[in-house]
Amino acid sequence: MYLGKMVEIGTDEEIYENATHPYTQALLSAVPVPDPAARESRDRIILTGDIPSPANPPSGCRFRTRCWKAEERCSTEVPLLAVPEVLSGAAKHESACHFAAVREPAAA
Numbered sequence: 001m002y003l004g005k006m007v008e009i010g011t012d013e014e015i016y017e018n019a020t021h022p023y024t025q026a027l028l029s030a031v032p033v034p035d036p037a038a039r040e041s042r043d044r045i046i047l048t049g050d051i052p053s054p055a056n057p058p059s060g061c062r063f064r065t066r067c068w069k070a071e072e073r074c075s076t077e078v079p080l081l082a083v084p085e086v087l088s089g090a091a092k093h094e095s096a097c098h099f100a101a102v103r104e105p106a107a108a
């Protein structure tokens with residue numbers, strides 16, 4: 001959830017293996033990693049900007065003021081929960097993002 005809105009819904013496996021919402025991806029990138037080698041190579045997403053007031057959320061997508069993928073459409077159209085076309089088979093689950101996509105791991 002972000003500012004009171006559900007952004008992605010799925011099982012543990014669907015979310016951990018195939019997160020498609022940028023906020024979910026940012027949260028997962030911040031999960032502590034006990035292995036020092038794995039910690040060094042992970043691709044963290046550092047969100048910038050302040051969290052908007054839930055009493056006065058941004059228009060369109062509530063996450064757009066902190067999202068690195070935001071485009072014009074994100075400020076005018078509220079993204080609805082839906083299964084992104086990029087997902088198939090067992091990975092299918094709902095995400096509320098106009099540009100939902102599984103994040104590729106960083107090149108080593």
Ligand code: SF4
Pocket residue numbers: 021022023061062063064065067068069070071074079096097098099100
């Ligand atoms: S709808 Fe736009 S601003 Fe919202 S999460 Fe998706 S890309 Fe980011």
